[in-house]
Amino acid sequence: MEIKITNNQLFSLTVSTSIGGSILVVSSVLSIIAKQDAWIVGLVTPLIGVFIVLLYCYLGSKFPNMTIVEIIKKILGKWIGSIVAASLVFLSFILCINLPWYVSNFLTTHAIPETPPYAINFLFVVAVVIAVIYGLEAIARVSELIFYFSSVLFIITILLLIPNIKIENIQPVLEHGIRPVLEGSIFLSAFITFPLINILMVFPKNIYDIKKARAAIIKGYLCSSFFVFIFLIVTILVLGFAITASSQYPTYLLGKEIKIGRVLTRLEFVVAIVWFATQFIINVFFYYSTLIGLSQLIGLKDYKKIAIPLGFIIFIMTGVIFPNVIYQGFWASIVWTPYIVTHGLILPLVLLIVYLIRKHIFKNV
Template identity: 35%
Template structure:
């Protein structure tokens, strides 16, 4: 049996940042611009504000049973059978999330960089690397995230600073022209991709790690990622305009193509692709690790690694068929993913928190009554 894995608060913070950015930096500006047009930066800011409420709920839920993972306190709060069903729902949510991320990565490479390469081949090799990371465990994953973070930060700085000469402030006008409904829909879309999936971190947090420092790290990591996404969204509108941003499947990649400094520094989009490979890898690895670890806990297995090979094979198959085409993906992201992620990212955690709070109060009253009876009998 392997020893319990431990990661530091700073490593936890880095993983939250990378997962918040993840594929979101690739696709979210297009979705926001489709809904809110030149005001796309407004729902991004609103989404960051709403994410603070969601993270507060996650921290409050984790604080009820700080020594347990999500799977364990599902059983504790809802009972063995119903809790297991809900825990399996979280496992499937994490697994489907991993398959969608890998599909987006494959589609991005085939359409933007490696045209003509079979998408299935790219996805298969990527899943193999993901499974390799999952088998190594959360500690090596967290340490590698620490190593790659400076490069991610450098790529983001280049992406933000270099297109500044191409900005046109008129692309933001007229400001506040969008109605409330598109703004709210866009903010919910932002939240569903960047923040709600972070509930999976409760499936992998090692025993005893939850503390005030880890709670702050959860806030800081999500806010840092949210500010990055808001900045990139604003830049794409300023440089590309709302129309081109909405029509482009990967507007941040198109933004990198715009960089041209006196014929010396050009075609940096491949460097930007490295940034997305890093963030996509860590997001898909955490998704997969959470689903494998969660199922192992449900089955009471001593070592989750026995599940990695069958999970990897299923992940390859699902990542190929999860979206038949780009049109289906765009519609699914709006009509299905938002309520699906809200169910597992808001509704169920809120129910777990309310029921768990009630159970803890009931246990406290029962313990107090038993203690009173014991004292009176003496």
């Protein structure tokens, strides 16, 4: 019997997948691109993004009981389909390696610089592997829990930052025109919209009702873009775009700035905890997708058998994926966008076109 997850769990999974790595990192690159208008990027992105998410939902709903890997194989045929699907699985695999690197890099930058990154990565990857072995149901439940937990901390953080806001920091609005904003929104989509293709690993296969589930995904996407927008605007309002642009983890710096009276200070690790939590759940989800995708490609019945071996590979790779922070910056701002656009935008469009042609002209899907 297939494991089914509720719409609420799908909602929180969507939020985590979409918000995931972005919340601590994107504001820095966005304020390089769009300067003080970086917050407008947060408003524009979901306007386009929502159609892309609808496209994912449409593709999924045409093939109930299939994951994206099976859909690709079905539409593009066995050979081409397998190669394309393998590329998509490899993308989630790369993400599974990236995310622990971010966690350990963050911790060694800000808190414990003498700790070897492998020591942090090990604990993180072990937790991810164990979570995946517990199965999709457990993952979905934890994502629900983490969603409530992080939302509360998120709202508290934002409320505490209100006294530090300086409205001058976002003026003048649209000084450099709309162009940098659009450029920025492509970049932001690469973090909050396109990774959502991964949700097709559980939608509609592990869902009760496709229509309600689609609404949950859209709601989740809008909710996460709202969070990202709030974080962007508060970051710019409090720090100013110049400082945001030159800091590695602006959101953490934001936490350092909280100072209300003598008691409510030194809260920067609240921000870090929210980030760790979302980082963990997105990592678990992508690892789950990697395993499901890989086992469907090579015809394994139980994905849990390869969870530990692949976990070791991830653990080793976390130390070598980026040689240093400078390369990671280059990867995040230059390489990642075309890489994810290929898989998150071009691939579903090609799938849609081929599907429509085969359905209406050849009538063989």
